[in-house]
Amino acid sequence: MIAEEPQIDPARVTELTQALETELARLIVGQKELVRDTVIALIGGGHMLLEGVPGLGKTVLVRSLGQALQLKFARIQFTPDLMPADIVGTNVIREDRGKREFQYQAGPLFANLVLADEVNRATPKTQSALLEAMQERTVTVGTETRTLPVPFFVLATQNPIELEGTYPLPEAQLDRFFFKALVPFPDERELLEIARRTTGASIPELKAVAGADEILAAQQVAREVPIAEHVLAYAGKLVTSTHPERTELESVKRYVRFGASPRGLQTLVLASKVRALLEGRYNVAFDDLIAVAHPALRHRIFLQFEAEADDVTADQLIDEILEKTDKAKAGA
Amino acid sequence: MTTLESVVGTLRRSSARSSAARYAVHAFFAGAAWVLLVVIAARLTPLEQWVRVAEYGIPVAFALAAAMWIAGRPSPMKLMRNADLRLGLNERLSTAWERRTADGPLDASLQRDALAHAARARLSSAYPLAVRRRELLLTGAIAVAAAALILLPNPMSAVIAQRHADQTAQRHAAATISTTQKKLAAKPSPPPVDPKVQQILQDTETKVAGAPNPRQALQSITPAEQQLLQLSDPQTPARASTASNLAASLSTTAAGQNASQALNASPAKGAQSIRQLASQLQSLTPEQRAEIAKALANAAQHAQDPQMASTLQQASSALARGDLSAASQSLNSLAGQLESLQQQENSDQEIASAINGLEAARQQLASQADRDAGGSQSTSAGGTSGAGASPSSGPGNGSGNSGSGNNQGTGTGTGNGSGAGNGGTGGVGNSGSGAGSGQGAAGTERVYVPGQPLPSESESDPTPLGPGQDVPMTPLTQVIQQYQQAALDVTGQSLIPGSERDLIRQYFSSLGETAQ
Numbered sequence: 030m031i032a033e034e035p036q037i038d039p040a041r042v043t044e045l046t047q048a049l050e051t052e053l054a055r056l057i058v059g060q061k062e063l064v065r066d067t068v069i070a071l072i073g074g075g076h077m078l079l080e081g082v083p084g085l086g087k088t089v090l091v092r093s094l095g096q097a098l099q100l101k102f103a104r105i106q107f108t109p110d111l112m113p114a115d116i117v118g119t120n121v122i123r124e125d126r127g128k129r130e131f132q133y134q135a136g137p138l139f140a141n142l143v144l145a146d147e148v149n150r151a152t153p154k155t156q157s158a159l160l161e162a163m164q165e166r167t168v169t170v171g172t173e174t175r176t177l178p179v180p181f182f183v184l185a186t187q188n189p190i191e192l193e194g195t196y197p198l199p200e201a202q203l204d205r206f207f208f209k210a211l212v213p214f215p216d217e218r219e220l221l222e223i224a225r226r227t228t229g230a231s232i233p234e235l236k237a238v239a240g241a242d243e244i245l246a247a248q249q250v251a252r253e254v255p256i257a258e259h260v261l262a263y264a265g266k267l268v269t270s271t272h273p274e275r276t277e278l279e280s281v282k283r284y285v286r287f288g289a290s291p292r293g294l295q296t297l298v299l300a301s302k303v304r305a306l307l308e309g310r311y312n313v314a315f316d317d318l319i320a321v322a323h324p325a326l327r328h329r330i331f332l333q334f335e336a337e338a339d340d341v342t343a344d345q346l347i348d349e350i351l352e353k354t355d356k357a358k359a360g361a
Numbered sequence: 362m363t364t365l366e367s368v369v370g371t372l373r374r375s376s377a378r379s380s381a382a383r384y385a386v387h388a389f390f391a392g393a394a395w396v397l398l399v400v401i402a403a404r405l406t407p408l409e410q411w412v413r414v415a416e417y418g419i420p421v422a423f424a425l426a427a428a429m430w431i432a433g434r435p436s437p438m439k440l441m442r443n444a445d446l447r448l449g450l451n452e453r454l455s456t457a458w459e460r461r462t463a464d465g466p467l468d469a470s471l472q473r474d475a476l477a478h479a480a481r482a483r484l485s486s487a488y489p490l491a492v493r494r495r496e497l498l499l500t501g502a503i504a505v506a507a508a509a510l511i512l513l514p515n516p517m518s519a520v521i522a523q524r525h526a527d528q529t530a531q532r533h534a535a536a537t538i539s540t541t542q543k544k545l546a547a548k549p550s551p552p553p554v555d556p557k558v559q560q561i562l563q564d565t566e567t568k569v570a571g572a573p574n575p576r577q578a579l580q581s582i583t584p585a586e587q588q589l590l591q592l593s594d595p596q597t598p599a600r601a602s603t604a605s606n607l608a609a610s611l612s613t614t615a616a617g618q619n620a621s622q623a624l625n626a627s628p629a630k631g632a633q634s635i636r637q638l639a640s641q642l643q644s645l646t647p648e649q650r651a652e653i654a655k656a657l658a659n660a661a662q663h664a665q666d667p668q669m670a671s672t673l674q675q676a677s678s679a680l681a682r683g684d685l686s687a688a689s690q691s692l693n694s695l696a697g698q699l700e701s702l703q704q705q706e707n708s709d710q711e712i713a714s715a716i717n718g719l720e721a722a723r724q725q726l727a728s729q730a731d732r733d734a735g736g737s738q739s740t741s742a743g744g745t746s747g748a749g750a751s752p753s754s755g756p757g758n759g760s761g762n763s764g765s766g767n768n769q770g771t772g773t774g775t776g777n778g779s780g781a782g783n784g785g786t787g788g789v790g791n792s793g794s795g796a797g798s799g800q801g802a803a804g805t806e807r808v809y810v811p812g813q814p815l816p817s818e819s820e821s822d823p824t825p826l827g828p829g830q831d832v833p834m835t836p837l838t839q840v841i842q843q844y845q846q847a848a849l850d851v852t853g854q855s856l857i858p859g860s861e862r863d864l865i866r867q868y869f870s871s872l873g874e875t876a877q
Contacts, residue, residue, distance in 0.1 A: 039467055039470055040470075250466075250467075253465060253466045253467050254467060255456055255460050255463070255465060255467060255468065255471060256456070257452055257455050257456040257459045257460075258459060259442060259455065260452055260455075260456070308451075310451060310453070310474065311467045311470045311471040311474050312451075312452055312453055312456035312457070312471050312474075312475075313452070313456070314451035314452040314453075315451075315452060316451060356446065357442075357443075357446060
């Protein structure tokens with residue numbers, strides 16, 4: 030069977046993603062890793078969960094992404110009283126020529142880029158509606174199922190502080206996020222640069238570098254990037270090592286309750302393929318897997334209470350797994 | 362660089378060079394370690410072939426290293442993976458190699474990219490020609506240590522030399538026994554005991570040759586000698602004495618002169634002559650018959666063998682009363698007993714020869730055992746025989762045949778150890794079957810020890826008091842045999858090593874020489 034030829038040249042994907050990163054960097058100070066992860070998740074066709082305190086530019090990032098890609102952008106502020114119909118849309122009665130009928134009014138989910146701000150503040154019912162839409166890329170209102178626009182990219186945020194009155198996302202729903210990125214507080218130099226850029230007379234306007242079609246084509250090309258068996262075995266080994274009953278690492282056995290799911294491995298491989306393209310390569314390397322391991326796995330490793338007591342994080346465990354897993358022996 | 366195959370070829374050559382150097386160092390290390398190990402072992406245990414063992418180990422180490430080098434050649438995929446990791450090619454080569462036959466949308470781009478990066482990289486640096494310095498230093502240190510140990514004197518060399526000497530001595534001793542065995546087998550008319558003697562010698566030769574050391578080999582000699590002695594008839598000396606007395610008695614008669622001379626020559630000839638005498642009784646004068654009857658009666662009176670005494674007495678009585686038929690019958694019976702005596706003497710001579718062979722072997726083994734034990738005891742026995750007139754102490758046959766013929770032969774078989782007793786009691790020279798260092802003529806000096814003379818021994822000898830003593834003294838010659846027998850009994854019953862037993866026997870043998 031001959032594989033279907035990608036619609037665009039892989040080199041063009043590299044150029045596109047690099048241009049996108051460059052364009053976003055014009056507006057977003059620092060946060061290179063966050064921008065890179067966001068681009069990877071977008072090209073990988075997944076959704077992203079951002080965790081960081083308010084005011085770090087999460088909304089700016091999504092809005093900028095919309096501008097740079099000429100995609101429709103929507104922002105939803107999640108609150109406890111937000112209902113599913115508020116995000117997926119609802120049927121309303123409309124009178125036309127004396128005749129009343131239900132007409133569907135689309136919710137904010139019908140956009141290419143959706144920012145679900147403080148997603149953990151909504152009730153589980155609303156969260157489920159969002160996550161189902163993320164997974165199925167369709168919404169069902171009444172008896173009718175409607176397809177969401179493509180590309181469909183949700184960027185949800187949650188605040189690690191002020192957890193009172195929130196509804197933490199359950200493990201099964203966390204697993205649906207392609208990446209979970211941590212938004213760090215900028216350093217002093219970056220802080221000053223933010224002040225300079227945002228308090229001036231004009232705010233830089235981003236120019237579009239690609240459209241929806243190119244993003245879709247890039248997603249298709251990314252899936253064609255080959256990965257060698259031993260590299261794939263290394264990815265499998267990384268995921269297996271997160272499981273306390275399968276790992277040889279004492280720390281994982283002690284602190285981890287559940288390891289990463291198969292979806293974690295899928296994410297790891299797919300994200301590595303995208304990163305390879307971003308790096309101008311046509312194959313997945315160990316470095317790609319290592320680079321995407323944290324955002325791909327950190328929300329898929331569920332820790333014991335003992336880890337919290339000992340101040341051990343999933344990132345520390347991932348670091349240890351990466352350090353102890355021998356690349357040379359992978360697939361041997 | 363045009364194809365992935367050429368990349369693999371370059372990497373393969375680099376890998377072969379690199380691993381060859383590494384395995385060569387491994388081989389040097391293994392060879393040096395082996396030599397050191399063998400040298401150390403040769404200093405702890407006596408390894409005779411340690412040089413050869415060490416020499417063989419070196420090519421074996423290199424052969425093993427070469428085999429491992431060949432067996433350990435990496436696959437092309439392994440080469441590519443290592444090159445990726447070592448040259449920082451980000452798995453380009455390995456992925457391209459794995460998908461070299463695939464026809465995916467990006468495979469052509471992947472291959473071009475991989476080859477372009479391979480062309481820019483120094484592929485040979487993926488497998489550098491380098492060895493581990495620590496291993497190299499360790500190999501050098503081991504080699505120096507091995508060389509030093511080889512050059513330094515090895516304490517086990519003396520042990521090996523001793524072992525060689527032991528083996529040589531055992532071989533010689535076994536050869537001596539074998540020679541004795543062949544000589545005995547070569548006799549035209551072997552006595553009836555010959556198969557048993559041959560078997561005993563054969564067994565002893567096997568034991569001596571197979572013993573781990575001369576000391577152990579010596580332990581098989583004494584039991585063999587005792588087995589041989591058990592084959593001899595204890596009555597033979599008494600019968601020989603009786604025959605000798607008969608010859609002496611007949612020599613005083615005119616008709617018995619021939620028989621006397623024949624008896625002196627040998628019991629077999631004596632038997633033939635006695636049969637002739639029996640057949641000639643009719644032709645003898647009454648005076649001659651009376652002389653013969655008297656001589657027979659005299660011989661019967663001094664006979665030590667009861668059976669022969671009875672036969673002599675019957676012949677004498679028959680002649681005295683004129684019953685020539687009965688006398689002739691008795692003389693013929695006497696002739697039969699003499700023929701039997703001849704056979705017994707032949708057997709004893711064979712046994713003596715066998716024992717002599719064993720004693721010769723014993724001497725060889727004992728000398729080596731003494732050298733093994735320190736080499737100081739080998740001369741102690743010979744040193745004590747200085748008082749004798751003939752200090753020869755070789756393993757020669759007992760000089761029994763040199764008896765003087767007057768019932769007081771001094772050349773007895775008072776040999777070492779097992780030969781004691783035979784011939785010594787009656788002083789009959791020609792029956793000496795004792796093995797060992799039989800002495801020739803005794804010296805004139807007499808040695809006395811405190812004690813009473815034996816009732817059966819030389820009553821004519823004086824029993825003087827010792828100087829300034831009031832205890833009666835006994836000539837040593839009268840008790841030396843008892844001493845030797847007692848010593849033999851004790852050594853036979855106690856756990857005394859063979860060489861020490863031999864030493865004890867030599868000591869008493871030298872006492873015997875001194876006494877004579």
